[in-house]
Amino acid sequence: MSTQESGAARPAGRPRSEKAEKAIIEATLDLIGEGVGVAELSIEAIASRAGVGKTTIYRRWSNKEDLVVDALATMKAPLPPLSGTSVRDDLISLLEAMRSESGQARSRCVMNIVMSEADRHRRITERFMERAVEPRRRAMREVIERGIVTGELRPDLDVDMGMAIISGTMLWHTKWGPAGDLSPELPEQIIDAALAGMAP
Template sequence: MPSLGASAAPRTTPDPAAARVPASARVPASGRVPASARSGERAAGPGLPGEAAAVPVRPGRGRPRSETVERAIIESVLRLLEEGVPLAELSIEGIARAAGVGKATIYRRWEGKEALFVDVLVAMEEPEPPLPGTSVRDDLVAILEGIRRRGLAKRSSAMMHSVVGQARRYPRLWEQYHRTVVDVRRHRMDAVLRRGIADGELRGDLTVELLGDILAGPMLTRTLLRTDSSLDEGLSETLVDALLAGLRPSA
């Protein structure tokens, strides 16, 4: 099975006048090339397809244009997936051709295919609803509502369901997706639960991790395991109210 990764090859002819993009800037936690490094393009190097070598830093073209190009690249990946191209068969060359850009344009924005595919998965996700902040109960309802809506989106989109399933087969991509998306959502819930314990709204004899599992578990079961079960409007409120009855401190 082909690898999704793209490794960086060293320059064979050093150019003293060329400013190299620091490795720390090219490999952030999310795998995304930071905006400060995107003016330094990467060009395809020798060897396997997808290998890259750094080239001289060029002046930036402005953030609005950068966002337009990034969106065009992500939409090209989505279009290829909709046409039935498996995730494993997508190549930087094919993506660049579909988007009408050069490979260097993609490498200037993403470290490799894993980082690009993480952004594609994020683009396919339902945006997180804002937390109202009025009470722990209301914030937990908003979090569970986000899970419910993502479940509905995956059920209604065969492509999304397929791509998420394929991503599980690639440990590096799946780990990156968890770090960039799933862990962020978990930390969001943890912060609400800690506030609930501190304010006396939630019992303090259970760990935040266990409280999160108790609250999110029923909704995740319906969205991931029991995909034939209903995800009706009002389910988030029903679950939170039922669970909070047992999670409030005793008198």
């Protein structure tokens, strides 16, 4: 077992370095986190940052887009634990997770790329959505649907619209809200405002 296969017979020769692979992905996310866009992102910069030869990158990914897709796909969403005591609390927890991520430069820059590169590099967006966005979306949907069942939310509530209001209001604050970090009270404020509505 110590020197032997795991499924497919090892093809002989020096095995690919797992460490190099990690370093490449990490360097890619690192540069992205510094605000470098996909277009400016150069393989040479990644190789240099990762302490790796360019060959080591090209042996694994045939082009930049493939690498970026894989790199972004590693940004999985760590869904917050939901207490389940009340819909209000769970929604606040979900927004709080978004808020804390919006404080990380890397997350912010990744979102910028995903949102603006959707047309040019469809594949980048697709994998990321499926891996990172969909799970969150599902979680929020479940909370809202549960709220309708328990009577905590209006029975005629349009679930999709409810999600759009909550996520959209949060998104708006991360993009156009006052500069600097978002207030820790913001998630609570948003949820209460969304629940209450604006009409008298």
